[in-house]
Amino acid sequence: MITRATNRLLVSAALAILASPAMAGFDELNLTQGVTPISREVYDLHMWILWVCIIIGIIVFGAMAWSIIYHRKSKGAVPATFHESTKLEILWTAVPFLILITIAVPATSTLLYMSDTSTDADMTIKVTGHQWKWQYEYMDEGIDFISNLHPDHNNARMKGSGTDVTTIDHYLLDVDEPLVVPVDKKIRLLLTASDVIHAWWVPELGQKQDAIPGYINEMWTKIEKEGTYRGNCAELCGKDHGFMPVVVKAVSEADYQKWLGEKKQAAEAAAAGADREWTLDELMAKGQQVYNTNCMACHGMNGEGGVGKAIAGSPIANGDAGAHIDLLLKGVAGTAMAGYAAILNDVDLAAVISYQRKGFGNDADIVQPADIKAAR
């Protein structure tokens, strides 16, 4: 079995011969080389197949062009009568077969390399796809948060928003909270989903995997360069499939530790918040924020409804608080209304429910984080 190193060498040698200065500017049209060992191998493989195709194309289309130019009736060409040649036919069955082997060998070794999730990983992150946001759980750190499309982008992308989207940096590719990871660490990613199938993809990392309800898929990555890398959900997952970006921020180990510390502190503060009474104003302010990121897309900016039912005047938002809480925790089966038990914490849920019950012209009693805790 040829080793991966020799493979890489072969491929790179071939590429060095083929690549010419004329290809400058070609980069933006091409696959990214990325920032991981996997993404670079994938890139080399891509270039190798591309060149194989281009060369075969030149030969085949060249032969075609030749006959189109020289073997035409208007030039007085007299048709030959041959109509088979066993030798030729065997040749052009066998040669492509051999060429395919030169692709299959490096492809196999790259695939085996990519699928090696068993060798020790430095850390594990669980990624859960929800309609239409990502949840990241740092398994060893007890950190768990949701990553939404950045609220500014979310407003701008609404039809008739009046915002010129070309003025927005990284339009649709920015989130409120990115996934933060250290560079040069082997990171194991576990992928799953809560509602429908999603796919987690950052081109610079060189791989995508589906996040499927009831499954836990694995992939690994090792980012070698600090920076922010952006991608999208890549499996059609409903209305806002185009609006669930993935943003990964790769930082130095020291910065990562610092971020971890801050994140843990914030989690403690939030936990403390869950134990106290919140005022109406606090709930409304927080609730609006939660509503706009989680609910607005379906229920409308002013609770007027859309894909989802109207909140303004809704019997649930004006009825029994217990039923309202229950609906948010569990969702409505068979619809795009997901359960938010795993996505929002007690404070967020209390706030958004209160916001729905007091806002949009509704008038019902507010709820407290403690009510949510009791209902879970």
Place this chain on the structure above:
Amino acid sequence: MSEHVATHDDHDHGPEKGLMRWVRTTNHKDIGTLYLLFSLLMFLIGGAMAMVIRLELFQPGMQFVDPQFFNSMTTMHALIMVFGAVMPAFVGLANWLVPMMIGAPDMALPRMNNWSFWILPFGFAMLLSTLFMEGGAPAAGWTMYPPLVLQTQDAFPFLIFTVHILGLSSIMGAINIVATILNMRAPGMSLMKMPLFVWTWFITAYLLIAVMPVFAGAVTMLLTDQYFGTSFFDAAGGGDPVLFQHVFWFFGHPEVYIMILPAFGIVSAIVPTFARKPLFGYSSMVYATASIAFLSFIVWAHHMFTVGMPVAGELFFMYATMLIAVPTGVKVFNWVSTMWRGSMTFETPMLFALGFIILFTIGGFSGLMLAITPVDFQYHDTYFVVAHFHYVLVSGAIFSIMAAAYYWLPKWTGNMYDERLGKIHFWLSTIFVNVLFFPQHFLGLAGMPRRIPDYSLQFADWNMVSSIGGFAFGLTQLLFCYIVYKTIKGGQKATDRVWEGATGLEFEKLSSPPPYHSFTEAPQVK
């Protein structure tokens, strides 16, 4: 040769008068015409939906439609183009041509033939009616993956029943074709003398009979999951959402070959005519078609490399998929060898056939790239895949259908089409199909996912180019409708042979247009 040409037949009765002719007809030519016109109509409706898609994607930001409606458009566009435009067009061609090519008086099962056509308009009326339903038309993609498809609202059962009806129609059509080919060949027309169009359809018909029931079964399981409490595809109930994908693609991959094998047959008929030289490697063409058909059953999971299959599975499906490139290559090499040292002219059918060979091959190249699992992880579900399948389907399947229309219209109607307009149609189509789809390769490689209504700014330029190509390509097809209309209405009379280099029973033994009932007495084939 003219004494062989049957211009009139004594015990022949012509078509019924009035509209009922079309409803009650069991004549293969009438039914062929119905299929072809229906397919043209669907092509225009599906095309209009594509225009909506390209309009929204013309610029970043949401300008014209809502995301949910956008998803309905991509879903309906694909369903209509695959099941309404491409497949019925090929069945229409088979109806017209298979009996004339093998010297049969009609299809073997004429009444069933009438049925297999006439349930189609009802199926599509049902599908289109979902546009006006609560919750909108289906929006989960033509691939209908659960759990997402189960979020479809009122349209859901209509979607499932539409699939049942279309499947029924395809299966009946396929059985008819097999029965005709096996039982009704003229004396002397041995299997290995059949024109390649007949061969490719023969094999296609078996693919249809094998996979349409699988598809119908899969969607029925969706139906029972939705309404009858089963959980075939619901992990929470012990089912498996990925199972649906396996079953779907077990149908879906042969399905893509259902849409291209007849095209191979058409191109294999046209290239020799205009190169004035017999088809190179007839028997290897037949064997290549058969091997493609066989391989198409063992490559389905190349559509699902990212679902997290075991490595052994991924390797198997990668190798098997790569293998398909070999017989596909054989076909292309044979066409090129047919042209080699021929005496070529470039009438519109030949232009479309040449366009097919080049552009289909480009689609084959991207197919080969997609077959390579580790790289497919990057390409999958991006515009690169969109570019791939439009090269093989639009500049492949659709171009071959256009080529066939230009090639056989004079035979069917007795009138030549307008050659100048035909050439304009070809050149505009070819230029704009590339403006439309070539940049989508770049978009995919640069990281643009498919099935999204809005995108980030680095994709803006190529999307605009692609949209302009799309509008222009769409408009160009109206010219095609006009050319067909004009040819049916009149024009320069076609000779019986139509093309100097044409061969085959339909050109050698039948008048242009052929009598309503042709080959009531079987011709002798040497």
